Amino acid sequence: MENACTNLNQVARAVRLLKIDGFSLTAGMGGDYCLKSIWTVDGYELEVLIYPGTTWVALKLVFLSEARTQWGVRASMACQLVDLSRELEPYHEYGVSETFYHPQDFGALVFMDRNKIPSGYIKDDMLTLRCAITVLKELPAPTIPAEEVITQPSTNLHQHLGELLQSEMGADVTFLVSYESFAAHKYILAARSPVFKAQFFGDMKEKCSARVEIKDMEVAAFRAMLHFIYTDTVPELDRPLEEVTTLAQHLLVAADMYGLERLKLICEIKLCDGITVDTAATTLALAEQHNCSKLKAKCVEFIVSTPAVLEAVLATDGYKHLEASCPLVLTELLARTFFSLLLRVLFRQRANLVFVLMPYPGI
Template identity: 60%
Template sequence: MANVCTKLTGTVRSVRLFQIDGFTLVAKTMSTTECIKSRWNVDGYEWEIQCYPAYYDPHDWVDFKLMFLGEARSSNVRASLGCLLIHPRIVSHVVEKTVSHVFKRPKDCSAGISLLRPGSSLPVPASLKDDYLIVQCTITIVKELPEPANPVPVPPSNLHRHLGELLSSGTGSDITFVVSGESFTAHKNILAARSSVLMAEFFGNMREASAGRVVIEDMEAAAFKAMLHFIYTDTVPELDWKLEAVATLAQHLLAASDRYGLDRLKVICESKLAGGVTVDTAATTLALAEQHNCSHLKAKCVEFIVSTPEILDAVVATEGYKHL
C-alpha cells in the first residue's frame, strides 16, 4: 500500500437544452457535413457542441460531437458529453448517451453520439409547432485537484504544564492558604478565573480581598492540594488510582469542589465514586450525595444498597450507616 499513488480529482458540470425548431426542414436541407453549433464556456474553457441533423434522413439518427476550442492548462483535459433526447412524441427511448474524450489541443473533437437508432425515426409532427428537436446536453470536466500542502505540525497545548510549574514554584504568588497545618501558595488571578466563589472572595467585598493569608477550616490538606492542582491544570492525577485507594480523597474532593463552585471537578468525583460503591462506602457516599445534590451518585448508592437483602443488612451494620 505504501507504493499506491492517489490522484485527487473533482468534476465541473454544465447542463443546457439544445433546441432546433423546424427540425424536419433543417434535416432535409442540410448536407451531412453541415452542423449546428453551440458554444459554451465551462471551467474557463471554450467548448463547441456540434449537431449534425442531416444524419436524420435517410439513416434515422442525429449526431452530436464535442469540440475543444481552448488551450489546455495542463497536459490535457478530460471531458465528456452527455445527450438526452427530449420530445413529447417519443417516450420509449429516453436514455442518455455519453461520449468521453481526452482533449490535448485546440479543435480536438470527440466521437459522435447517435441519438436515434436506425429504423426508429421521429414521428411525423402533427403541426409546425411540434416540429422541433430538444436535446439536453451535459458537459462534464474532470479536474485534477492540487495536492494539499503538508500542514505545519502544531505541538499539543502545554498550558496546563506551564501553569502546573507556576503553582509548584510559587513564582509571583500573592496568597497563602493554611489547611490542616499545611501552607499552600497560589495566585489570586488564576484562582478567581476558575472559581466564581474565589472571584467573590478576592475581588468582592469580602475580607479576603485584601488578605495575603487565608485559613481554611474543615478540609483535608490532601483534598485542598488536589483541588489546587486541578484549578491550575484541569487534571486530578490522584483519581487515576483504583477507587479503593482514593475513595476517601474523592469524597473530600467532591465536597471541596461543591464548596468552591468547580462543577467539572465535582462531576469527575461523582463519576469516580459512582463507579465503585461498596458495602463500606455506600452509606457515607449516599450521605455525601444527598448533602451536595449529586442525583446520579445518590441513585447509584440506593440501587446498590437495596440490590439484595444481604447487601442491605451489611450496609446497615456499618459505622457509616449509623452516622447516616
C-alpha cells in the same frame, strides 16, 4: 502485471452477547415490555430493544444520534441464538438493515416464535443472543496531498500553569491548611472559582489579605483541588478507586464548596464506579448533602440490590452516619427497598397467580 486491491468502503462493527435471564418469566408480559441495550458504533449511539413477552421474540434497532451527513447512516443488525456451553452450533442468523437520519429512527426484526426456540439453547432459564451491529463508515473527502503538512501543536497551557503553581513565582496569597502552607495567585483562583472571585475581589474580608486559613479540609483534598484549578486535571484520582475513595469524597465536598462543577462531576463519576458495602451509606449521605443526583441514585440502587447487601449496609458505621445526618433520605430508601422486595415476590409467584374478575352484585 501487478495485482492491486483497493478498499472502496469501510465499516465499524460491534458484537455482544445479550442474555435474557428468567426467560420463562417474560412470557405474556405484553408487547410493551422490552429489554434494552445501549451501543456505541463509529461514534453513533444506538439502542437494541428486545421484546420477549409476546408469541414472537422481536428486536428493534433504534438510532439515538443525528446522522453526520445528509445521506444518513447505513446500519445493520444480525442476531442468532448461541449456546454458551458450545455443545450446539449458533442457530440461524436473522438480520435487518436500515438507513438512519434522526434520533428514534428504527428498524424492526421479528426474530422467531418463542414456542419454537430449541430447548437446548435455553440453559438454566437463560436465553443468549449474539447480536452484531455494523455501520457503514463515511469515507473522507479526497484531498490534494501537500508537500508539507503543518500540524497544530497540542495545548500546553496546563503544563505552564502547573509549573507556575509549583514555582510560586508571583504568588500573592498563601493558604494555611492544617499547618501546611500553599502559595497561589488570586487572579487564577478567581478565574476558575466564583467563590474565590467573591472572596478576593468582592466585599469579603479576605480581599486584601495575603494569608487565608482553610478550616475543615484535608491537606490532600486541598492540594488536589489547587492542582485542578491550575491544570484542569486530577492525577491523584487515576489510581484504583479502593485507594482513593476517601480522597474522592473529600474532594467532592471541596469542589462543591468552591463552585468547581467539573471537578465535582469528576469525583461523582469516580465514586459511582466503585460503590461497596463499606462505602455505600457514607457516599449516599455525601450525595444527598451535596446534590449529586446520579451518585445518589447509584447508591440507592446498590443498597437495595439484594437483601444480603441491604443487611450488610445497615450494619456499617456509615449507615449510622446516614441515619443521623440525612433522616429524610431514609424514607426514600425504605420505599425503594419495599418496591424492590415486592417485585421479587411478584416475579417468583407469577406462575401461581390467578386473577379472577368477580361480578359486582346488581350488574
